[in-house]
Amino acid sequence: KKVAILISGGGSNMDALVKSMTGDHPARPVLVLSNDPAAGGLAKAAGLGVPTAVVDHRAFAKDRAAFEAALHSALLDVQPDIICLAGFMRILGADFIQSWEGRMLNIHPSLLPKYRGLHTHARALEAGDAQHGCSVHEVTAALDDGPVLGQAVMPVLPGDTPETLAARLLPLEHALYPAVLRRFAAGDARPVMLGG
Numbered sequence: 001k002k003v004a005i006l007i008s009g010g011g012s013n014m015d016a017l018v019k020s021m022t023g024d025h026p027a028r029p030v031l032v033l034s035n036d037p038a039a040g041g042l043a044k045a046a047g048l049g050v051p052t053a054v055v056d057h058r059a060f061a062k063d064r065a066a067f068e069a070a071l072h073s074a075l076l077d078v079q080p081d082i083i084c085l086a087g088f089m090r091i092l093g094a095d096f097i098q099s100w101e102g103r104m105l106n107i108h109p110s111l112l113p114k115y116r117g118l119h120t121h122a123r124a125l126e127a128g129d130a131q132h133g134c135s136v137h138e139v140t141a142a143l144d145d146g147p148v149l150g151q152a153v154m155p156v157l158p159g160d161t162p163e164t165l166a167a168r169l170l171p172l173e174h175a176l177y178p179a180v181l182r183r184f185a186a187g188d189a190r191p192v193m194l195g196g
């Protein structure tokens, strides 16, 4: 299976995914694509020997359709079987998602269905949640709303801030996403549950 990974920033989740696709893993990374030419993850991907591409959303002004057409075309060049959104910070329109539906995953830093959208750590703290975590889900047209394929759970500790939660959550993301990808690539629909 060929995997394309979409990033916008540091790409720590991309790094974990690429490093996991070795040996008898049914998938291999074929492209790391960023909407931001300055994304630190591009250099990481190059260092890991994965081809990279940039489709700069700022080059399309407000023309979302043109941006997504360029994104689609860059992906068609590699013909991925699976697309992993990993710290990808652009909201994708329904048409783009439809053309990749069932083959596109995303990692979201909350225990979905809680806290779709942004500022998930602050919202978990404000709610006084005893637990927090991350979810990998299939991408559907509704934001952060597709079938959940795996979750990692951790306690919220006294004195936690959004920053300490995010920092403690990141290693769990790096464990969860590769575990979900391996099952998804093997056609194994069992959800992955870590921690808790």
Ligand code: GRF
Binding pocket: 007, 008, 009, 010, 011, 012, 013, 014, 041, 086, 087, 088, 107, 108, 109, 134, 166, 173
């Ligand atoms: C992570 O918090 C992840 O949950 C979110 O983007 C953040 C940065 O991810 N999706 P990465 O280091 O760029 O993979």
